[in-house]
Amino acid sequence: MWQRLSRIIKKEFLQLRRDRGMLPMLIVLPIVQLMLFGYVVSTDVKHLSMAGIDHDKSAESRRLVASFSNAGYFDVNYYPDNMAQVTKLLDAGDAIIALTVPNGYADDIAAGRTAVVQIIVDGTESNASSVARNYATLIIGRQSNGIAQAKLRTLTNLGARPPTVDPRVRVLFNPSMKSVNFMVPGLIAFILTLSTISLTSEAIVRERDQGTLEQLIVTPIRRGELILGKLIPYTIVAFVQITLILVVGVFWFGVPFRGSIAFLYFTCLLYVFASLGQGLLISTISKTRQQAMLTTMFAIFPAMLISGFVFPVENMPKIIQIVSYAVPLKYFLVIVRGIFLKGAGWQTLWPQMVALVIFSAVIFTASVTRFQKKFSD
Amino acid sequence: MGETNSVVVDHLVKRFGDLTAVDDVSFTVKSGEIFGFLGPNGSGKSTTIRILCGVIDPTDGNASVLGYNVRTQPEEVKRRIGYMSQRFSLYEDLTVDENLDFYAGVYEVPPERFAERRTYILEMAGLVGRENELAANLSVGWKQRLALGCSIVHEPKMVFLDEPTGGVDPVSRRQFWDLLYEMADSGVTLFVTTHYMDEAEHCHRLAFIYQGEIIALGSPAQIKADQMTSTVIEVDCDDCERALEAIGRLDDVQEAYLYGSMVHANVDDARKAKRTIKEAMGASGVGLREMRIVEPNLEDVFVSLMDKMERR
Ligand SMILES: Nc1ncnc2c1ncn2[C@@H]1O[C@H](COP(=O)(O)OP(=O)(O)O)[C@@H](O)[C@H]1O
């Protein structure tokens, strides 16, 4: 048993090493993807053009407007006097966001009341505007905290309520709002999906294509040994890739890692089972390598789109959201991002882990049953 | 010493959809013999061999190999046989040594034994000095001998070879058959499919399969004696193509076919046929060098058999 299993594993590694294109690709692909997503596809938005209407004209209101340009996200290029001018600026696309500070803003703060400011966002450019809205609420939130703390320090009568600025939204878990922080955990999930599914499906279909599968069928090798012998090497390859992305992500891009490494690798193992199962299933239904490759594409790309890898699932149509429950990548994305950015543990992630286990069990059973040590014809 | 059967095939049927690839076939292979399975392309040779090796299930009928039922005990069969498929299934991206090592591991050959087997196989296949060459870089003849080596690394008592000499040059073919003789001498039972008639002459016993049916069975001499009621006239002339056309039209000739650079004609009445052939050659202006009656060989038998089948 062990002799046969180890021989298959050895052979897979030999073949992997001989394949001139494969090994570099397995190492280079994750890095290139990481660079692409880290730099090129960056959704970080900087220097957004902004209009500021300051009806209050106080030191306090000027500080609020200035805080927008100080953060680096906004350039306050226009100081219109009225709403009509604001509308014109937004219509022309000269400004993407406008801040209106009403008369009495400083008075409200001084009196410890909640001061209200208005933010108008150009909704036509959805990505930039939602980022702008998030930044704006973040900046106001910080400003509000600053005012409250300053007030607390100077307050002599302790019973007084600290004043605030509304909206007071905090952006959780990714306070620097860098998209690379979001992307690196996602990439771990994505690369893991890509390499495990395509490598396993390829590994078995290649034997079928070359006629060596027929030869193997006529040996005393057991079905389980053959499957394990194929899966173990690609699990190892997948873990090397995970480590690579982790190292580059954390040390090159400075992505914070808040969770437990051991827990991350454990969940990766769960997910690797789910995707190896998919690869195995594809290999049992594909007769040729081309067919396996196409099926893999068809399996991966929709999964990538609806799993929340690039676009948030919440923004998708209801029907797609329902379909996305059948995509294991979706659960795994929640898990890796949770571990990376929130330091989440099994206490919060167990529902996703259970989903992965169920998915793996189902798909493995299906593919192992289909993978017979016999040709149907 | 009582003769035992290594393979027993009993009313075997295999259908692929509407096509019946193997049609109610029965035969036995005796232990220690070289059994030839002969037939044109698409006649069902590979399908039969794949059923016997447990690659596919038969639609109907039964078969046993070395006493084990191929349908119910395929793993017992697989442990004990060697199989060389029509495609020389080697790992082209592995070296000669790595291929041997892989199959030895899969068959659980103990390491000490493998060292011996490796030396033997490398010598037998003429691959000494090429141990580290990739299988992809070997010529067809070497690939074929390496494939044979891989399929016998575990010293099976029974080996199935599916068109082992397909696409191989005549010299390599002769060398290969020498290896098969050597194996047969050491007591291994060999089941060989081929469509080369000269190879069939080398077998102890033969089965002719045609469109899924066995149309002749026995030793080469037996088959010739049983099947060949007509006489074979060999015509040596300067334009075989035209001669074949002219001879084929004659009523006295059952069938005519090219044999090497000559034309063979199967006839009932040799004296009469000789005369009409001579006339026909004269009429079509083909220069006749010589004409003689020859002992029928397997090719003659096969052509006449197929002709009978087609007329049926
Ligand atoms: N897997 C298959 N599916 C459908 N038809 C097949 C299959 N394998 C073989 N056949 C058909 O069965 C017939 C016999 O094929 P085969 O046994 O390969 O012939 P041979 O080996 O004598 O050339 C052919 O007509 C072939 O097309």
Ligand SMILES: [Mg+2]
């Ligand atoms: Mg064949």
